[in-house]
Amino acid sequence: MLSYILLVFLIISVxxxxxxxxxxxxxxxxxxxxxxxxxxxxxxxxxxxxxxAVIIPAHNEELLIGRLIESASNIDYPAEYxxxxxxxxxxxxxxxxxxxxxxxxxxxxxxxxxxxxxxALDWALRQIAKDEYDxxxxxxxxxxxxxxxxxxxxxxxxxxxxxxxxYFDIMNPRDSWLTRLAVLPxxxxxxxxxAVKEKLKLSCPLMGNGMCFxxxxxxxxxxxxxxxxxxxxxxxxLLLNGHRVNYEHNAIIYSHAVTxxxxxxxxxxRWLKGxxxxxxxxxxxxxxxxxxxxxxxxxxxxxxxxxxxxxMLLIWTIGTFFILVFxxxxxxxxxxxxxxxxVLVLAQVIYCLYAFALSKPSVKTWISLAYIPLFLFWxxxxxxxxVFELKDKTWVKTDRRL
Numbered sequence: 001m002l003s004y005i006l007l008v009f010l011i012i013s014v015x016x017x018x019x020x021x022x023x024x025x026x027x028x029x030x031x032x033x034x035x036x037x038x039x040x041x042x043x044x045x046x047x048x049x050x051x052x053a054v055i056i057p058a059h060n061e062e063l064l065i066g067r068l069i070e071s072a073s074n075i076d077y078p079a080e081y082x083x084x085x086x087x088x089x090x091x092x093x094x095x096x097x098x099x100x101x102x103x104x105x106x107x108x109x110x111x112x113x114x115x116x117x118x119x120a121l122d123w124a125l126r127q128i129a130k131d132e133y134d135x136x137x138x139x140x141x142x143x144x145x146x147x148x149x150x151x152x153x154x155x156x157x158x159x160x161x162x163x164x165x166x167y168f169d170i171m172n173p174r175d176s177w178l179t180r181l182a183v184l185p186x187x188x189x190x191x192x193x194x195a196v197k198e199k200l201k202l203s204c205p206l207m208g209n210g211m212c213f214x215x216x217x218x219x220x221x222x223x224x225x226x227x228x229x230x231x232x233x234x235x236x237x238l239l240l241n242g243h244r245v246n247y248e249h250n251a252i253i254y255s256h257a258v259t260x261x262x263x264x265x266x267x268x269x270r271w272l273k274g275x276x277x278x279x280x281x282x283x284x285x286x287x288x289x290x291x292x293x294x295x296x297x298x299x300x301x302x303x304x305x306x307x308x309x310x311x312m313l314l315i316w317t318i319g320t321f322f323i324l325v326f327x328x329x330x331x332x333x334x335x336x337x338x339x340x341x342x343v344l345v346l347a348q349v350i351y352c353l354y355a356f357a358l359s360k361p362s363v364k365t366w367i368s369l370a371y372i373p374l375f376l377f378w379x380x381x382x383x384x385x386x387v388f389e390l391k392d393k394t395w396v397k398t399d400r401r402l
Contacts, residue, residue: 007333010324014341017316020307021344024188028351030196050134050154051081052212054145057120058086061141062093064256069102071144077151085128086141089120095141117208118230121223136218140209142256144171152250153212162217163243165194166210166251175259177368180361181375182257187355188310190249198247202300203238206231206245210253217243227281229274232305236282239301240289261378268379269386276390279305310352311379317344318376 054072058065065086072084086106088096099106107124121138135157139145149166156164167190170182194204208231217238225233235245258264283305289298308316324338356369 003331006327007337010320010327010334010337013316013320014337014344017313017320018340018344020313021317021347023303023307024193024310024313025347025351027193027196028354030199031192034196034199048154048158049078049081050157051132052077052083052135052137052150052153053128053133054082054084054137054139054150055121055124055128056084056086056139056141057089057117057124058091058095058141059089059117059120060091060093060095062095062098064142065095065098066102068139068141068143068145069099069104071146074147075145075150076147077154082150083133085124087120087124089117090115116228118223118226121230122226125218125222130215130219134215136213136215138209138211138213139253140255143209144254146252146254149210149251149253152248152252156246156248156251157212157214161246161248162214163206163238163245164212164248164251165204165206165245166212166253167249168207168210169252169254170257171254172256172259173365175257177371178261178264178375179257179259180365180368181371183359183361184352184356185310187358188352190247191358192351192355194247195249197300201244201297203235203244203297204247205301205304206235209255210251212248212251227274227277228270229278232275232278233282236278236286236301236305239298240282240285244297261375265382265385268382269389272383272386273390273392275305309379310348311376312383314345314348314352315376315380317341317348321345 056065056068069084075082084104086095086099086104088099088106088108090110090112091108096106096108107127109120109123111119111123125136135153137150137153153164153166168186170179170186173179173183197204208229211231221237221241223230223234225231225237227233238245258267283302286298286302286305289295290302307313321338321341321344324334324341328334328338359365
């Protein structure tokens, strides 16, 4: 009886993990066959100039805010159509002073009872006159902005997009083995999965950084997502109201990646708890939209919420494979399952190595692949800890040491 239960459990594990791997493989293949081009938009979409409010929520970011302001000053877009607005949220450092000294509009917020980025965004958008701007961009303070960012967003808005996610790149890829590997998820997500989603007119998940919303969206909803991963919640709320999030590859922002595993634990646990929290809160509403509207877009969004990260999916399939290797020595019934599991692992290795090669890595970066077993073990431990802390919804700032 126990052996039968174990066999059924492993079959279910391979089927579910196989479905997720197949989902990623489909986008990997779509990257080739749909010819997703990342070229600049044509000039027709550049003719109308939309005005942008670039909103930067910042909590004690005195070490990084100057770099962001400098990058914003180099944006290739008419200054009269752009305003940088820094939201100094419960700061006890010099963040607000630095912004004001550089002539940047700064909204100073003091509210210890409602701490965190979602509340800061809600408050800031209530302070800003909605008729002053055509679109609103949200950028994190630990970020720099590519000079072509607003041009690309402007072209996308002129094509009719109302919610847009830009490309999320790394500003410090050479700082450590961890930052060298950090480029991989970005390529897998943005250059492959999200670019294909855009081609197929599916909805791209919001990342919380490098986002752009039309005046219509902000007038209708303001910022009404308050979970610890407010980007996932806002993405779902837009979905349930019939809005698709577009993806724009040429709207690039560069974020400061954590340089050591010890600095990234808080961030990873927040992402996990936030994504699962949004899934638990909204899965019934999403399923209802899938059924009632026969919506492929909503179905795809549900899969995105269910989808493990690339690293956790790899851990899952490798773990299952080694269990099956052991069991197949004892019982031949497991051999076909072991071979299926091996194919799943191999498929992931292939598309990960291809994505890694797309980044044109140096020899030192290739050598960083040797750290993947360490990273996977750390990610497994952090994920387990995050699951046990699901009820703790406290927002904790990520440690980004320079």
